[in-house]
Amino acid sequence: MDGRKNNGRFCTLLILFLSEWSAAQISYSIPEEADKGTVVGNLAKDLNVNVRDLQARNLNIVSGYSKKYFETNFKTGDLYVNERTDREQLCPNAIKCILNLEAILSNPMLLRRIEVTIIDLNDNAPTFVEEVYFLNISESSLTGERFLLPLAVDADTASNSVKTYKLSPNEYFSLDIQSGGEHSVSAELVLLKALDREREATIKLTLAAEDGGRPPKTGTVRMNINVLDVNDNMPSFSKTLYKARVKENAHAGSLVIKLNATDLDEGENGRVIYSFVKRANFNPADVFFLNADTGEIMVTAGLDYETQSAYEIHVQATDKGSSPRRTNGKLLVEIVDVNDNAPEIVVTSLINPVREDADVGSVVALVTVTDKDGGKNGQTLCKVVGSVPFKLNSNYKNYFSLVVDERLDREEHPFYNVTIIANDEGIPSLSSTSVINVEVADVNDNAPRFLEPVINIYVTENSPVGTLIHTMSAVDLDINENARVSYSIAGDSKNIATTSYININSETGDIVSLQFFNYEELKTFQFKVQASDSGVPPLSSFVTVNLCILDENDNNPTILPPYSEHSSLVTENIPYSAEAGYFVAKIRAVDADSGYNALLSYHVTEPKGNNLFRIGTSNGEIRTKRRMSDNDLKSHPLMILVSDHGEPSLSTTLSIDVVVVENTADIKTQLRHVPLKEDNFSDLNLYLLIAIVSVSVIFLLSLVSLIAIRCHRTDGTFSRYSPPMITTNPDGSWSYSKATQQYDVCFSSDTLKSDVVVFPAPFPPVDAELISINSGDTFTRTQTLPSKEKPKAPNSDWRYSASLRAGGVMQSSVHMEESSVMQGAQGVLVQNWPTASSAADGEGGEVSPPMGAGVDSNSWHFRYGPGGPGGPPQHLKPGEVPPEAFIIPGSPAIISIRQNQGGEDDKSDFITFGKKEEAKKKKKKKKEKKDKKDKGKDDGDE
Known part of the structure; x- marks a missing residue:
């Protein structure tokens, strides 16, 4: 029962395998020698594909043959003969001739194997190699003796090959036809009647070979039979069929087999010799060697299993009698395959x-x-x-x-x-x-790529039209047309302003200017550049370009009112009693350029060289250098030169005539364009006052809040802080204390104007020198302040400036040029910039260009600079004043600072400021008391 089930399963699997194999290939058959155009079969039908889709899906017939024997008609789907097919040429010595083809369809991919069987036609007749066949037969041959006949060759196969032999009518012989199965048909001549040489010595016959075609074809050979006399017995082989196996790689001389034939006769008639029988086109002697005496067959030439896998060899054993008798034997040699061929x-x-x-x-x-x-x-x-x-x-x-x-x-x-x-x-x-x-x-799958997402380019104003500004460059990883990049202004940047200023070369990417650039009108503008390749479809990328215009010094300084009025000469009056530093006038100028091109400086020339007036290089204020004398002229023509710092420098000149009058009443009547004291409080000063008051209130509120927070903290983090305290002494001095440090400031009573900046410890620095400021605006080093620690130097400085109206005189102003400014421990002259700025440079004395050059201003400037280790605190914004520094405007000139630490007075640590030394002031005390009334009056007018 189990055996039947297993047999059933096996049959089912076999049927499924055969059905799947048959579905994977298409089989056709045609007769050989078919005419060109003969239809083999319909591929569209067998492939189950619509005829209209054959060409669209690129039907391709592929074979491994040198000629293309078959082609496809895309209109009908027929597979037809393209070349003559000769089965004998395509498949020689093959029983079945099959041509293998491959049918390939695309989109989707479809692959089918096609087998075309070439049907053999009977187009070849049997032929014999020999034209005349000679056969010697002894007359003593017995009836029934057999003689081997020549073999006919037919190029056709199967039923069209040789099927039978026919012998011409005679009385002595008949044919015995033998079918070789897989091998060809052979025939033997059978003796029917004893021969009589004396009656008939030679017998002539005709042997015909006939194939199985319809109609059949024949081939003939003539046979001459010589009747020999005598010999009674013929040799006899031990076997009717010998078989042997030999490897195809057997060396020459290798033994294949040894034949054995015997003869009952004696003497020469019984001595047997062996020989090969050549049949048709095959001669065994070409491959094997036969020892005629011993019957040993050996290999002589290289065997090749792939060329021929077996040999059918016919041998003869012949005695040496006077009338030799022979017998035929057959040897089948099988060639054993050896793996001697690589794929x-x-x-x-x-x-x-x-x-x-x-x-x-x-x-x-x-x-x-x-x-x-x-x-x-x-x-x-x-x-x-x-x-x-x-x-x-x-x-x-x-x-x-x-x-x-x-x-x-x-x-x-x-x-x-x-x-x-x-x-x-x-x-x-x-x-x-x-x-x-x-x-x-290549496929266009890479867009052009810029090396930077944003490109900044710079062009100087007034550059010639057509100047090459920049060359755009983008790379594309593709090749050929897909990598050919063209450049253009992006669509959202194609406005009138951009296209009127610049143009881009689409091939080289060169950006050139189309007009002059004016920095004062246009400082920068932005646009986008598009890079596109030439692929289909094209790919693009964008980059943002910032075009920055660089300023050139192409504008002269411009004098602002009231001195910009078109007149031949401007006149200013000053009293004869004017002291040194008396304010005469203020020149204001602006420059349309920027940076150092707009940084202005003022210079004055006096034709007669009396060295009476000077002008602030940065603020344009004209002041007296000394008091008037009787030798001075009453009229002083001044030439004011306003120059910028560009390369080359541009300048503007102004002429002012300064007239010396006897009293101030004449100044009020003559200088009509100078406002009086009660009228000189302009809107700008009002805004400045409001700003100062607001900042002061905010600062005080912040300070009070900070003190309150520190006093109420429970963690003790602010317990070490003690708010500063300022105390006024009965003698007119004041003291500033913070924690255990106390500063006492003493004033003298006969100084016109001075400014004081007070620094708590650790200011001034350890290597600072004591400075005495006299009226000649010179510095005198007196003593170095000691310190236990050396504070670190700051990285930046800070300034504060407050602008005042032109022509006004403010006694509380701190003049950065005429007065001295403490910078670290060294006093230096610092230009008075018209606006506030915060320097990021770490070096003291560095000056930043003004933000609004030419604005009329008197300024308060407080600057901490790294004159040495221990500079002031950092992170101060413009306009801020640190709580550690206090400015005392309008204070006496002589100030004594005493620093106390731990309750001990160190009288050696002090700083003295003053416009004159005390000794010189005592000598001039009488003269100053005399002019005190006039001086107070002049100050009030200012």
């Missing part, structure tokens, strides 16, 4: 180059592997070696397809060397390799 790889390319966007599974080439060996020696395995994005798919037996296995990228790998190796299953195994060069075709 052969044949590649048929379909697509080369392969597009880099080819789908996975796309067929690149067909691979056919053959091995001439038999059995396992002819069975092969094929695979792709190495890491490549391709693989082999098995189609049918030894037919493979090389397909894309991964996504391709030409920019990473432009070509591949695909190595295919085939191994057979012999022992030892033989292999062969084949390299397929697969080129990857």
Whole structure:
């Protein structure tokens, strides 16, 4: 019962296998010598494809033959004969002739194997190699004795090959026809009647060979039979059929077999010799050697199983009698296969180059592997070696397809060397390799790329039209047309302003100017550049370009009112009693340029060189250098030169005539354009006052809040802080204390104006020197302040400035040029910038360019600079005053600072400020008391 079930399952699997195999191939058959155009079959029907889709899907018929025997009609779908098919030429010595083809369709991929069987036609007649066949027969031959006849050859196979032989009518002989099964049909001559040489010495017959065609064809050979006399017995082989096996790699001289034939006669009539019998086109002596005396057959030439797997050899044993008698024997030599042939790889390319966007599974080439060996020696395995994005798919037996296995990228790998190796299953195994060069075709899959996301380019104003500003450059990883980049202004940047200023060369990327640039009108503008390749479709990328205009010194300084009025000469009056530093006038000027091109400086020239007036280089204030004397002229013409700091420098001149009058009443009546004291409080001063009061209130509120917070904290982090305290002493001095440090300031009573900046410890620095400021605006070093620690130097400085109205005189102003400014421990002259600025430079004395050059201003400037280690605190914004510094405007000139630490007075630590030394002031005390009234009056007017 179980056996029946197993047999049923086996039959089912066999039927499924045969049905699947038959579905995988298409079989046709045609007769050989069919005319060109003969229809073999309809591929559209057998492939189940619409005829209209054959051409669109690129139907391709592939074969491994040198000629293209078949073609396809795309209109009808018929497979027709394209070349003459000669079965005898295509399949010599083959029983069945089959041509193998491959039908390939794309989109989607479809692969079918086609077998075309070539049906043999009876177009060849049997032929004999010999024109005349000679046969010697002894007259003593007995009836029934057989004689081997020549073999006819027919190029046709199967039923069209030789089927029978016919002998011309005679009384002595008949034919015995033998069918060889897989081998050809042979015939033997049978003696029917004893021969009589004396009656008939030679018998002439005709042997005809006939094939199985309809109608049959024949071939003939003439036979001359010589009747020999005497010899009674013929030799006899020990076996009617000998069989032997020999390896195809057997060396020459190797023994195949030894024949044995005996003769009952004695003497020479019983001595047997052996010989090969040549039949048709095969002569055994070409391959084997037969020892005539011993009957040993040996190998003489190289055997090849792939050429011929077996040999049918006929031998004769002949005695040496006067009338020799012979017998025929047959030897079948089987050639044993040896694995001596490596597999052969044949590649048929379909697509080369392969597009880099080819789908996975796309067929690149067909691979056919053959091995001439038999059995396992002819069975092969094929695979792709190495890491490549391709693989082999098995189609049918030894037919493979090389397909894309991964996504391709030409920019990473432009070509591949695909190595295919085939191994057979012999022992030892033989292999062969084949390299397929697969080129990857470029696809436009990379957009042009700029090296930077934003490009800043600079052009100087007033540059000539057509100047090359910048060259754009973008790279594209593709090649040929896909990498040819063109440049243009992006669509959202094609406004009138951009296109009127610049133009870009689409091929080179050169950006040139179309007009002059004016920094005062346009400082910068932005646009986008588009880079596009020439692929289909094209790809693009964008980059933002910032075009910055660089300023040139192309504007002269301009004098502001009231001195900009068009008049031949401007006149200013001063009293004869004017002291040194008396304010005469203020020149205001502006420059339309920027930076150092707009940084202005003022200079004055006095033709007679009396050195009476001076002008602030940075603020344009004209003041007296000394008191008037009787030798001075009453009128002083001044030439004011206003220059910028550009390269080259541009300048403007102004003429002012300064007239000396006897009293101040004349000044009020004569200088009509100078406002009086009660009228000189302008809106600008009002805004400045409001700003100062607001900042002061905010500062005080912040200070009170900070003190309150620190006093109420429970963690003790602010317990060490003690708010500063200022105490006024009865003698007119004041003291400033903070924690254990106390500063006492003493004033003298006969100084016109002075300014004081008080620094708590650790200011001034350890290496500072005591400075005495006298009326000559010189510095005198007196003593170095000691310190236990050396504070670190700051990285920046700070300034504060407050602008005042032109022509006004403010007694509380601190003049950065005429007065001294403490910078670290050194007093230096610092230009008075018209606006506030915060310097980021770490070096003291560095001056930043003004933000609004030419603005009329008197300024308060407080500057901490790194004159040495221990500079003031950092992170101060413009306009801020640190709580550690206090400015005392309008204070006496002589100030004594005493620093107390730990309750001990160190009287050696002090700083003295003053416009004159105390000794000189006592000498001039009487004169100053005399002019005190006039001086107070002048100060009030200012």
